[in-house]
Amino acid sequence: MSELLKFFVKYSSWFLFALYLVAGFALLFSRNPFQHHVFLSSANIIASGVYNTTHNVTSYFSLRDINEDLQARISELELENYMLKNHLRAEREKIYADTMTVDSALTRYHFLIAHVINNSINHSHNYITIEKGRLDGIEPEMGVIDQNGIVGIVNVVGDHTARLISVLNPYLRLSCKVKGEDQVGSLVWDGRDPGEAILEELPKHAKFVKGDTVVTSGYSSVFPEGVPVGTILSGSRDREDNFYTLRIKLFTDFSTLSTVRVIRDNMKEELAEVEKDIEIKNIN
Incomplete structure (x- = not known):
């Protein structure tokens, strides 16, 4: 207690000064309307600043919590979207497999659905990559079509x-004919237009x-007979030539190629064995 009294005695002049100062301000702002107004305005500004700062800090932490909740919800929605896409993709493949361009009576053939993951149309020799391989039953020399017509042949x-x-590769030549006719020609891309071939x-x-419509001839185990190729744009023949050259508008839009069907010929091995036997006999 004595220490407390000593403290007040030691700093009594400061306490007295503070008391006079408070009393002076009280008299000033209470008796003078202008100073009273200034005081209240300043107090409001300070209080408002403190409130805004407090509100911003509180809002920041609240927004962080809200943001975390939104991120969690977005993740859930993305997962749901991914699952729905997979479900729709499976349903599309099922429907797609049933909408065959060629005669459905040709049970000799089986179709494997695949998605295009790389495709070029502007090079002199174009290739396509699909996301199905050996483990899915894909083999070299299988024909590939889409819902509109021919696409190409598996080679690797x-x-x-x-x-x-x-088809947009001059290395590839396909046996084709005018629909309803027996005469066969060789379809090849001339490198000019990705929508046309010769x-x-x-x-x-x-x-x-x-x-007129041009279709595959069926003279191989690669494509069944009758797969649509395109329509005739024009035809020409030199006087001294015994063959026509036709320009064909391709049915397949290679610029939007996304889903294809790989053709499995269930008689391929049997045909290969028979033709091998014929080749041996011809050699002998």
């Missing part, structure tokens, strides 16, 4: 992916008109 196969020689070596007695 990995465990999970495969590469196709695109049907060469069509015999001069073949009958056709502009707009």
